[in-house]
Amino acid sequence: MITVSSILNLAQFQLREMPPGWQAQAVGSTLGSELVVQEFYLQAEPDVKFHYFYRGKPLSKIVADEFVELLSQAPHALSDEEFSNIEMVVRDASEPEFFEMLDKHTETLGGRNGLVVEGIWKFSDVQDLGIFITGTDARVIDELHFTAPKQLFQQFKASLQDILSLVEWRQERHF
Numbered sequence: 001m002i003t004v005s006s007i008l009n010l011a012q013f014q015l016r017e018m019p020p021g022w023q024a025q026a027v028g029s030t031l032g033s034e035l036v037v038q039e040f041y042l043q044a045e046p047d048v049k050f051h052y053f054y055r056g057k058p059l060s061k062i063v064a065d066e067f068v069e070l071l072s073q074a075p076h077a078l079s080d081e082e083f084s085n086i087e088m089v090v091r092d093a094s095e096p097e098f099f100e101m102l103d104k105h106t107e108t109l110g111g112r113n114g115l116v117v118e119g120i121w122k123f124s125d126v127q128d129l130g131i132f133i134t135g136t137d138a139r140v141i142d143e144l145h146f147t148a149p150k151q152l153f154q155q156f157k158a159s160l161q162d163i164l165s166l167v168e169w170r171q172e173r174h175f
Contacts, residue, residue, distance in 0.1 A: 012142045012170050013142070014167070014170070015167050015168070016168075018050075019163060019166065021044060022050070022163075023043050024038070024039075025040065037051060037053050042159065047148060048152060048159065049146070049148070050144070050147075050159075053142075053145065054140075054142055055141065059139045064134070064138040067115070067138065070115070071115070073113075077103075077104070078104040078115075089141060090117050093128070093130065097122070099121055103116070103118040104116070104117050104118075109164070109167075110167060114131050114133040115133075116130070116132075117129075120150055125149060126148065126150065127148055127149070127150045128147045129157070129160060130143055131145075133169075135170060146163075
C-alpha cells in the first residue's frame with residue numbers, strides 16, 4: 001500500500017493509503033490560489049486515474065443552500081430541475097456541449113450523502129464518475145473523481161470501489 005499525501009486528510013474524508021498498484025502524482029496547486037489537486041494513476045494502466053480536487057474557493061451561499069437541501073433528502077436520482085439548481089457544484093459537467101451525462105444521483109457514502117455524477121467528456125472521450133461532498137461549511141466542496149478512457153472505464157470501475165472501501169468519511173456535516 002502506498003501512503004497518501006496528508007492533503008487528503010484535511011478534506012471531508014481521510015484516505016491514508018491507496019490499494020496496491022496505484023501511484024501518486026505530485027500535489028498540484030495554483031500560485032495565489034487554494035486550488036488543490038491530488039492525482040493517482042493505476043500503474044498497469046496509467047490512463048485510469050483517481051483524483052481529489054478542491055476548487056480553492058467556496059460556493060455562493062445560494063448554491064450551497066440548494067446543495068445542502070438536495071443532500072438532506074433520501075438518496076435518489078436527480079431530476080433535471082434539481083440538477084439545474086446545483087450546476088455550479090459540478091461546473092463544466094453541467095454543460096451538454098462538454099459532457100455527456102450518463103447518471104446523476106445522490107448516494108449514501110460512509111453515512112453521509114454525496115452527489116454522484118457520471119458521464120463522458122466529449123472532447124477527450126474520458127469517462128468520469130465524480131463524487132461531490134460538503135461538510136460543516138456547506139460552501140466548501142470536496143470532489144473525488146475516477147476517470148478512464150471510455151473503452152476502459154467499465155473494466156476498471158471496480159478499482160473505485162477498492163479505493164472507496166479505504167475512505168474514512170468525516171461525520172461532520174452541514175445538514
